Amino acid sequence: MEDINQKPAESAQVILRMTGIGKSFLGIRVLRGIDLSATAGEVHAVVGENGAGKSTLMKILAGVHQPDEGTVEIGGTTRAFAHPVEAQRAGVAIIYQEFNLLPERSVADNVFLGREPTRRGLLDRAAMDAATSRLLDELDEHSFGPRDLVKDLSVAQQQVVEIVKALSVDARIVVMDEPTAALAEHEVDLLYRLIRRLQARGIAVLYISHRLREVFDLADRVTVLKDGAHVATVAAGDVTVAELVKMMVGRELDAYFPPRAAEPAAGEVRLTLAQAGNAKLDGIDLELRAGEIVGVAGLQGSGRSSLAKAIFGAEPFTRGEMTPVRPASVREGVAAGIGLVTEDRKAEGLALNQPVRDNALLVARAIGHRSRAAVSDLLRRVQLSPPREETEVKYLSGGNQQKVVLAKWLTVAPRVLLFDEPTRGVDVGAKAAIHDLMRELADSGTAILVISSELPELIGMSDRIVVLRDGRVAGHLPAGATEEAVMALAAADEAAA
Amino acid sequence: MTGRVVALVANPTRAVYAALLATLAIGWALVAFDGGTFTLNDLVGIQQRSAALGIVAVGQTLAILAGSLDLSVAYLISLVSLVAAETMAGQSSNILTAVVVALGVSALVGLVNGVVITKLKVHAFIATLGVALVIRGVLDHLYDGPAGRVPVDFQQLGYSRIGPVPVAAILWAAVAVGVWFLLRRTRFGNRVYAVGGDVEVARLSGVRTDRVVIAAHVLCSLCAGVAGLLLASRLGAGAPTVGTDGGYDLESIAAVVLGGTALAGGRGGVAGTVGGVLLLAVLDSVFNQLEVNSFFKDVVRGVVIVVAVAVYARRTGRRAS
Numbered sequence: 087m088e089d090i091n092q093k094p095a096e097s098a099q100v101i102l103r104m105t106g107i108g109k110s111f112l113g114i115r116v117l118r119g120i121d122l123s124a125t126a127g128e129v130h131a132v133v134g135e136n137g138a139g140k141s142t143l144m145k146i147l148a149g150v151h152q153p154d155e156g157t158v159e160i161g162g163t164t165r166a167f168a169h170p171v172e173a174q175r176a177g178v179a180i181i182y183q184e185f186n187l188l189p190e191r192s193v194a195d196n197v198f199l200g201r202e203p204t205r206r207g208l209l210d211r212a213a214m215d216a217a218t219s220r221l222l223d224e225l226d227e228h229s230f231g232p233r234d235l236v237k238d239l240s241v242a243q244q245q246v247v248e249i250v251k252a253l254s255v256d257a258r259i260v261v262m263d264e265p266t267a268a269l270a271e272h273e274v275d276l277l278y279r280l281i282r283r284l285q286a287r288g289i290a291v292l293y294i295s296h297r298l299r300e301v302f303d304l305a306d307r308v309t310v311l312k313d314g315a316h317v318a319t320v321a322a323g324d325v326t327v328a329e330l331v332k333m334m335v336g337r338e339l340d341a342y343f344p345p346r347a348a349e350p351a352a353g354e355v356r357l358t359l360a361q362a363g364n365a366k367l368d369g370i371d372l373e374l375r376a377g378e379i380v381g382v383a384g385l386q387g388s389g390r391s392s393l394a395k396a397i398f399g400a401e402p403f404t405r406g407e408m409t410p411v412r413p414a415s416v417r418e419g420v421a422a423g424i425g426l427v428t429e430d431r432k433a434e435g436l437a438l439n440q441p442v443r444d445n446a447l448l449v450a451r452a453i454g455h456r457s458r459a460a461v462s463d464l465l466r467r468v469q470l471s472p473p474r475e476e477t478e479v480k481y482l483s484g485g486n487q488q489k490v491v492l493a494k495w496l497t498v499a500p501r502v503l504l505f506d507e508p509t510r511g512v513d514v515g516a517k518a519a520i521h522d523l524m525r526e527l528a529d530s531g532t533a534i535l536v537i538s539s540e541l542p543e544l545i546g547m548s549d550r551i552v553v554l555r556d557g558r559v560a561g562h563l564p565a566g567a568t569e570e571a572v573m574a575l576a577a578a579d580e581a582a583a
Numbered sequence: 584m585t586g587r588v589v590a591l592v593a594n595p596t597r598a599v600y601a602a603l604l605a606t607l608a609i610g611w612a613l614v615a616f617d618g619g620t621f622t623l624n625d626l627v628g629i630q631q632r633s634a635a636l637g638i639v640a641v642g643q644t645l646a647i648l649a650g651s652l653d654l655s656v657a658y659l660i661s662l663v664s665l666v667a668a669e670t671m672a673g674q675s676s677n678i679l680t681a682v683v684v685a686l687g688v689s690a691l692v693g694l695v696n697g698v699v700i701t702k703l704k705v706h707a708f709i710a711t712l713g714v715a716l717v718i719r720g721v722l723d724h725l726y727d728g729p730a731g732r733v734p735v736d737f738q739q740l741g742y743s744r745i746g747p748v749p750v751a752a753i754l755w756a757a758v759a760v761g762v763w764f765l766l767r768r769t770r771f772g773n774r775v776y777a778v779g780g781d782v783e784v785a786r787l788s789g790v791r792t793d794r795v796v797i798a799a800h801v802l803c804s805l806c807a808g809v810a811g812l813l814l815a816s817r818l819g820a821g822a823p824t825v826g827t828d829g830g831y832d833l834e835s836i837a838a839v840v841l842g843g844t845a846l847a848g849g850r851g852g853v854a855g856t857v858g859g860v861l862l863l864a865v866l867d868s869v870f871n872q873l874e875v876n877s878f879f880k881d882v883v884r885g886v887v888i889v890v891a892v893a894v895y896a897r898r899t900g901r902r903a904s
Contacts, residue, residue, distance in 0.1 A: 186783075188776070191777065200774075
C-alpha cells in the first residue's frame, strides 16, 4: 500500500449510483439490495468470491441484463437499458475478459465499428485513422497503429484497443472485468498507467478483480459482495488485507461433507509429477496416492484446469517427469487409467443428443474396453434417478448429467480420476450425491484430484490442498485449512503475506 | 526462397494470383509443346466464358463474407433467363421493362433468402436450399424447355466486343469493381466484414446485423440476376436448365473459397474471387487446348480447390497457435 491518493468521495461528482439492485434467474435470487456508486476520477474495486454476483451486477450496468428491482442513475438521470448499445450511448463501456474485437479487422475498424464516420456517403478512413492515432498518442501507446490488424496484437495491446474504443465513445464509466487475468507481469504495470490516465480524464473505473494486491494498488474504494448481497463499501486505506478477505469469505461451513478417510494418504503412489510443465504450467511437483482426495485451489487463470488437462493428456506436459507414464494424448491418458470429469460437461463431457446408455459407454467403447459392466448397475451406483437408459442426456438436470459423466468413467475403473468443477450448476441434492460418490471412489482405492472455485466444497472434500498461482505451485495446505489461508496463497503475494 | 514462398502464400489473394500466373505460364508452355499456340484471343475467350460465373461469384462473395451463403443462385439464374426472355418476346422496345422485371424478381428472391435466415433463424445452407427447391418446382411446372425470345439488340450483351474486349467481360469488371468499392469504401461493407467475423461483437457495437445479412443476400441475388440476363442474351432465349447446367451454385462458392475468402465469413474479398474465377477458367482453357478428357479436368479442379483451402488453413492455424 504505497502511494494511494485517497480521494474524498463526497466532494467529487457522482457519476454512477446503483441503488437496491435485485435480480433473479429462474426463480433463484442472485442479487439483492446492492448499492454501488462511483465518482469522477475514482477507481472503485468490486471484489467477492466466484458466484458473489460481481459479473451479474456489471451486466446489469451494461444493459445485458435488466434488474428486477432497484435503479441505475448515470450523471443524475435514472436509466433503464434494454440493450447494451443503450448503455454504451449513455457512457458505460465494459471491457470483458473475452474481448469484443474482430481479429481480422484493423484497430481503427474495431474502434469505430457501428459508428463509422462518413464523408459524402463514403467511409472516412482518414478520419477513423486520425482519431484512433490521437487516442493512442494520448495513451502513450506507440507499439502499434490504427491500420494494424487486431489478430497481430498481443493481449495487452488488444486491451488498449478496448480502452481506445471506450474513450472514443466518450465513456464516463469504464468497467474492467479481471483485466490482468491474461496479462504478463510487465504488462500489468502498463495497465496501471492506463488506468491512472483514465482517472485523470475524470472517468470512473469499476475494477473487478480477485487479486487483492491490485485492489490495494489501484482502488480508492472497495465494495465487497458475497452470495449476491452487499457486505460493505470501504475506503481502501481504511482496511487491511486480512479484513477484506474475511469480508469476502467469512461464512459458516453449513454444507454437509462425507467424512474423510481415517488414515489419509496411506495408499500406494498412483501418480508423481516432478518439475512438470508446459505452456501454461511450470515446475509442478505433485504426488497422488490411492484413497486420497487432493484439492486444487487457485484463481481463474492460475492453471488449475490446465493441470488436469496436462495429467489427462489433453494438453500434455512438455517438460519434467510424470510417472508411471506421461501421456502425450488423451488415448494414452485413458489407457494409463486416468479419467477427467471436465469443467464444461455439455461441451466436453457428454454427447447431448445421445441417450444415457451410449454416453455411459462412451469411454469404454472408445478404448475398446472389454469388461462392460452392466450399464444399469452403473447407473444405480451413481444414483441416477430415474435410471432410464434411453433418455437423451440433454433432457436431464445438471446433477443427473454429471452422474452420467461419472458413470462413463466408472466403466473403465480409472486408477486416477480428475474432477474439474464437479458440482458447478448442480442442485444441492445432486451435489451431496456427487460428494458421496467421490469419497466412496477414494475409499475403494482411486486417487482423486478435485478442482473447485467453491472454497467450502474444496475444503470440505479434500484430504489436502495444493494452491496454484500463475501456473506454479504456490503452497500446500492440510485438510481443514481455512478459506483465508487458501485465499492468501491464491490471491497473492507480498500484500497478503 | 522458401521464406519468399511462405510470404507469398501468407496472403491468399496474392497466392491465387501467383497460382494464376503460374498456371498461365505452364499452360502456355504445355500448349506450345503440344504444337498449338495460346493467343490473345484465347485469353479473351477465357474472359467471355468466365463472365457469368464471375458475376455470380462476386455476389456470392458478399453472402459468404457476411457469414452466410447462397445455394439458390443456379435456379435463380434459370428463372431470370426465362422471365427476361419471355418479357422481351423478341421486341427491342421491351428490353428495359424486362431488365427491370428480371432484377426485381432477383431482389425479391434475395430478400426471401435473407429474411428466412435472419428472422426465422434457419441456417443459410437449408434456407437457400429450400428457396432453390421452390424455384425448381416452379420451373419444372411451367417449362419443358427453352422459352421466350431475346431480340438481336440484347444479344449484343453476350457477343459483341469493344475493341478486343467482350462486353460481357466489361460487365463483369463493372460488377466486381462496384462490389469491391462497396466493401472497401462504405459503412455497409465494413459491417459485412464485422457481421461475418463475429455477429455478437457486431451486435454489441450497435450494428443491426439482420439488415446487413439481408442486404448482402439481396445484392448476391441481384448479381445472379445479372448473370441470368447475360446467359439469356447468349442463348437468345430463356432456358430452365441454364443455371444448373453451369453448376453456378457450387462452382461460385468454390471460386470464392479458392480466392481466399473464409467460408465462415469475415475474411477475404472480391479481388481474390476474381482471381479464383480466372484460375478455374484458365485451367479449363488449357485442358481444352490440350484436349484432355473432361473427367480428368474435374479431378484436377477438385484437387486444386482442396489444396488451396488446405494451404490457407495451415496459414490461419499457424497464426492462431
